[in-house]
Amino acid sequence: MRIQSRRVCRSNTVPPDVVPHWGLLLQQAVSVPGLLLRAYRAFHRYSVGNQLLALSQCEQRGLQPGPLNTFPGWLALGRQVRRGERALTLVMPLARKRRSDGAEEFEILTTFAFKSRWFLLSQTVGQELPPEPIPYFEADRALAALEIQRVEFDHFDGNCQGFSRGREIAVNPVASLPFKTLFHEVGHILLGHTEPEGAAVEFTREMQEVEAESVALLCCESLELEGAEYCRGYIQKWLYKAGKAAIPDVCARRIFQATDKILRAGRIESETPPIE
Numbered sequence: 001m002r003i004q005s006r007r008v009c010r011s012n013t014v015p016p017d018v019v020p021h022w023g024l025l026l027q028q029a030v031s032v033p034g035l036l037l038r039a040y041r042a043f044h045r046y047s048v049g050n051q052l053l054a055l056s057q058c059e060q061r062g063l064q065p066g067p068l069n070t071f072p073g074w075l076a077l078g079r080q081v082r083r084g085e086r087a088l089t090l091v092m093p094l095a096r097k098r099r100s101d102g103a104e105e106f107e108i109l110t111t112f113a114f115k116s117r118w119f120l121l122s123q124t125v126g127q128e129l130p131p132e133p134i135p136y137f138e139a140d141r142a143l144a145a146l147e148i149q150r151v152e153f154d155h156f157d158g159n160c161q162g163f164s165r166g167r168e169i170a171v172n173p174v175a176s177l178p179f180k181t182l183f184h185e186v187g188h189i190l191l192g193h194t195e196p197e198g199a200a201v202e203f204t205r206e207m208q209e210v211e212a213e214s215v216a217l218l219c220c221e222s223l224e225l226e227g228a229e230y231c232r233g234y235i236q237k238w239l240y241k242a243g244k245a246a247i248p249d250v251c252a253r254r255i256f257q258a259t260d261k262i263l264r265a266g267r268i269e270s271e272t273p274p275i276e
């Protein structure tokens with residue numbers, strides 16, 4: 001028996017003041033310095049798309065960004081949602097198995113639905129809770145988890161900052177922004193740009209650069225690492241070359257997914273910083 005996986009996007013029950021356009025959310029994240037850092041600090045347990053979705057609702061409704069939980073989740077922590085508080089809307093993946101008539105193969109359909117069921121700490125009252133520590137990030141841990149090898153930089157062009165091929169990356173030892181370059185190259189791999197088929201032929205060179213650099217920008221901003229300003233200029237340059245005014249929704253989704261994979265792969269939940 002084989003199981004095939006397919007993803008379908010669907011939106012339902014979206015309150016009119018919630019922005020469901022990923023391209024627009026990404027555009028804001030790309031153009032407003034510090035937005036991602038605020039979103040990551042408050043909502044790092046959630047996907048990048050949901051972080052931005054939650055932050056935009058906080059800003060629209062004048063709410064304090066912070067820990068999120070569902071109504072029963074807060075109850076379990078000894079806190080109650082204040083009467084009259086309206087829930088925040090996030091996107092949830094819903095997976096279900098489907099088998100066509102007489103077929104031996106199952107298909108797993110992942111749909112995405114907007115659900116209004118999360119409340120902020122500031123919308124609740126009750127028992128005091130300790131602040132949630134922000135996780136640390138370790139690049140080598142991320143590379144190992146993503147099965148990406150770091151190889152020696154052997155490019156003849158000294159101006160080149162780094163490269164990716166197959167599942168290998170190299171960063172120029174004198175790269176001006178080594179973390180930014182690392183995220184950019186890992187982005188190329190996770191986005192499928194280094195595979196012989198798929199995204200590598202589906203997206204133009206220009207859009208591949210926009211996608212990889214957007215991943216680098218989201219990672220740098222979330223982790224408060226240098227490079228975001230440079231990324232902004234680079235993305236604009238390649239968007240212009242691609243003849244596009246903004247990053248399309250389809251690319252925004254892919255960029256968010258690749259960023260999530262990197263941030264989650266390198267995450268260390270700890271109260272004490274890792275040894276340098």
Ligand SMILES: [Zn+2]
Nearest residue numbers: 184188209212
């Ligand atoms: Zn590139």
